Amino acid sequence: MIDRRVSLVLAVAGFAMVAAPASAASARRPARPRMVSPTIPQTPSLASYWGAKQGDTRTYRLTATQFTQQIANFPIRTATVWGYQAPGQAPSTPGPTLLARQGDRVQLVLTNDLPQPTTIHFHGMHEPNGTNDGVPGIDTSPIQPGETRTFPAFRPGHPGTFAYHTHAYTAEQEPRGLAGMVIVLPRRVPASRNPQEDFAMTLQQFDPPSEGALVDPMPASVQFPFNTINGKTGDASGGPLTIRRGDLVQIRLYNASPKAHAMHLHGQDQRIVAINGHPVTPTTVTTKAILPGEFFTVQFRANNPGNWIFHCSFSSDQANAGLSGYQGAPVGMTRVFHYQGAPPVPPQYFSFSG
Ligand SMILES: [Cu+2]
Numbered sequence: 307m308i309d310r311r312v313s314l315v316l317a318v319a320g321f322a323m324v325a326a327p328a329s330a331a332s333a334r335r336p337a338r339p340r341m342v343s344p345t346i347p348q349t350p351s352l353a354s355y356w357g358a359k360q361g362d363t364r365t366y367r368l369t370a371t372q373f374t375q376q377i378a379n380f381p382i383r384t385a386t387v388w389g390y391q392a393p394g395q396a397p398s399t400p401g402p403t404l405l406a407r408q409g410d411r412v413q414l415v416l417t418n419d420l421p422q423p424t425t426i427h428f429h430g431m432h433e434p435n436g437t438n439d440g441v442p443g444i445d446t447s448p449i450q451p452g453e454t455r456t457f458p459a460f461r462p463g464h465p466g467t468f469a470y471h472t473h474a475y476t477a478e479q480e481p482r483g484l485a486g487m488v489i490v491l492p493r494r495v496p497a498s499r500n501p502q503e504d505f506a507m508t509l510q511q512f513d514p515p516s517e518g519a520l521v522d523p524m525p526a527s528v529q530f531p532f533n534t535i536n537g538k539t540g541d542a543s544g545g546p547l548t549i550r551r552g553d554l555v556q557i558r559l560y561n562a563s564p565k566a567h568a569m570h571l572h573g574q575d576q577r578i579v580a581i582n583g584h585p586v587t588p589t590t591v592t593t594k595a596i597l598p599g600e601f602f603t604v605q606f607r608a609n610n611p612g613n614w615i616f617h618c619s620f621s622s623d624q625a626n627a628g629l630s631g632y633q634g635a636p637v638g639m640t641r642v643f644h645y646q647g648a649p650p651v652p653p654q655y656f657s658f659s660g
Pocket residue numbers: 533566567568618619620623639
């Protein structure tokens with residue numbers, strides 16, 4: 307309750323603010339951060355998908371389907387996987403990164419081209435129960451093979467990093483590849499926290515028994531020999547991620563695999579700046595463990611030119627079926643950051659075939 311005395315004090319303070327010279331007033335007030343439109347995230351090796359916008363709703367048309375994807379360069383190259391296809395794009399696992407802006411409602415139209423029923427769950431979003439949560443038998447009826455279903459549009463709840471994944475026969479369908487990322491961008495962000503490069507990375511693990519074979523979702527050894535970022539091992543990633551000295555570089559991580567990973571950056575400290583889109587007091591770490599289903603956003607200042615790897619610290623996850631890459635380099639769940647102007651990363655790293 308504001309009593310008369312407090313009102314009087316506020317009124318006097320207000321008068322003082324008006325009466326004081328502008329320079330004195332601005333010295334007392336903390337400077338407002340400069341706000342900018344956020345940098346558009348990129349998902350190396352994968353397509354992005356801004357759903358078609360009508361009014362305040364973005365509609366995403368996805369087909370859940372089976373296909374063959376290159377996941378590594380050696381000792382095998384391809385696997386038969388399950389993933390998602392957007393109109394006019396190749397199917398992929400993870401599926402295309404769905405992009406939206408704060409204020410958009412999102413709507414999914416899902417076609418099931420798989421041989422068994424499926425669903426989609428929007429992981430981390432505030433979707434309505436009874437239609438959109440994607441838990442068969444609890445909230446949603448499964449989408450049958452051949453069926454196309456249009457879900458009601460909803461607001462994600464807040465900007466952030468999210469995911470979409472199957473919740474039907476999860477133990478079988480998710481390790482086969484039915485997952486992808488969703489990013490809802492805030493309207494404006496403080497310029498000091500807006501990265502020059504924003505990389506979205508989904509972690510997965512696959513066990514194809516032989517070249518081109520359908521991945522085994524539950525290998526007897528519980529070892530997943532192919533450890534990927536955005537569906538590719540480091541050697542199969544096509545090239546380094548180029549950054550520039552002075553850049554603020556951001557990595558959005560989503561663990562869509564059945565195991566924990568310990569993501570480590572060489573040459574610079576990584577700072578955890580957000581968890582699931584909620585900003586946190588930045589914490590500087592060398593290595594960050596990420597459990598299945600978790601999201602972390604980390605940033606680093608590119609202040610140490612060269613070529614640096616970002617990789618899972620579990621030794622088995624730095625290999626393809628136990629095998630290392632060019633000159634024994636880590637492969638698997640690994641990416642190389644390359645500073646523009648630094649010596650090139652040896653191209654053999656990306657063409658090594660065992
Ligand atoms: Cu790992």
